[in-house]
Amino acid sequence: MGERSWLNGAMHAGFFLLLAASAARVAARHELTDRLTVAALSVAALLAVLYGAGVVLWRRLGAARPVWLGLVLGVTVALVLLAPSFAWCAVPLYFLCLRLLPTPAVLASAALLTAAVIAGQLRIADVPDPSLVLAPIGIAAMITAVFWVLQHEIAQRQRLIDDLVAARDSLAASQLRAGALEERGRLAREIHDTLAQGLSSISMLLQAADRSWGTDRSRTLAAQAAAVADENLAEARRFVHDLSPARLDGRSLADALRDLCADTGRRTGLRTVFREVGEPAGTGEAAAAVLLRVAEAALANAVEHAGAAEAVVTLSHLGDAVSLDVRDDGRGFDPAATGPGRGRGFGLPGMRDRLARVGGSLAVESRPGEGTALAASVPIGEES
Structure with a gap:
């Protein structure tokens, strides 16, 4: 699938927005002097820097983007285990995994993120709730299914576009060949009906002049041959430019x-x-x-x-x-x-x-x- 900068921008903005919202939630609900809080905010800052570096160097990363994404996933998992409030940051990462990784790696990454979110939620839950397990799994499944359907449709549309482009190029080549053949046929007809016939007349006139060489008739025939040559030269110039015969002027x-x-x-x-x-x-x-x-x-x-x-x-x-x-x-x-x-x-x-x-x-x-x-x-x- 071709790169779409607007889609990348939306995912990146969503990630930073969720990261900031999660950090604000942690800071508001916990003492800033608490070791876990400081550790969580420090890891969040590290994640922001790491993710931001990838955004800035997005084009330069090229084939190294999966490596960068692996580092982001590792830091995110650690952050969610430290502070489950950062679980929302996993959502845009699902999309990045689907865009950048092959299918086996996508499944492994989705399972890792989902497991981290579930573990974080269960760690702070007073009473175990099935929704803490089922909800992350459901969200991950829906995101994966929707994205794969969209990818399939985009791939089909791209194949259709490629087929149309190929058909257009083939049609253009066929039209070019047909035009060349038509022009070749036109020139062949003109040569046959003008130059070839004119050269035949010149040959006949010169042969007749040769048989009566030295007489007034030979000079007359030679003059006629010259006139035919002049006419044929004019006709050649006209049919090269696809003009009407000179006789019709x-x-x-x-x-x-x-x-x-x-x-x-x-x-x-x-x-x-x-x-x-x-x-x-x-x-x-x-x-x-x-x-x-x-x-x-x-x-x-x-x-x-x-x-x-x-x-x-x-x-x-x-x-x-x-x-x-x-x-x-x-x-x-x-x-x-x-x-x-x-x-x-x-x-x-x-x-x-x-x-x-x-x-x-x-x-x-x-x-x-x-x-x-x-x-x-x-x-x-x-x-x-």
């Missing part, structure tokens, strides 16, 4: 998709058609960023993996949702065979993760040799 999602389709066709040769259906509604910034990233990844897959000649991107405003459809005429694939650890299938899980953060969903239809149709939908008003 001050523009609508439809304009950004139209620009994406035009750039993709110009750089890769993929015939890319953009269509918009329905009355435009307020697509949230987070949802617009996710749909744009999904379109970028889908078109990059059409070029790099599907070998498609044409892709159609359709943005549909459905009133309560916004839908993005990307269809290509490439070689197609088996959707069940993609995913982490299955080749280069990070794109689809990454798209689903992005959409899930804004309450959206993804559906993919594809068969080998039959092209691919991808449909992403986000409810209006849903924000991550």
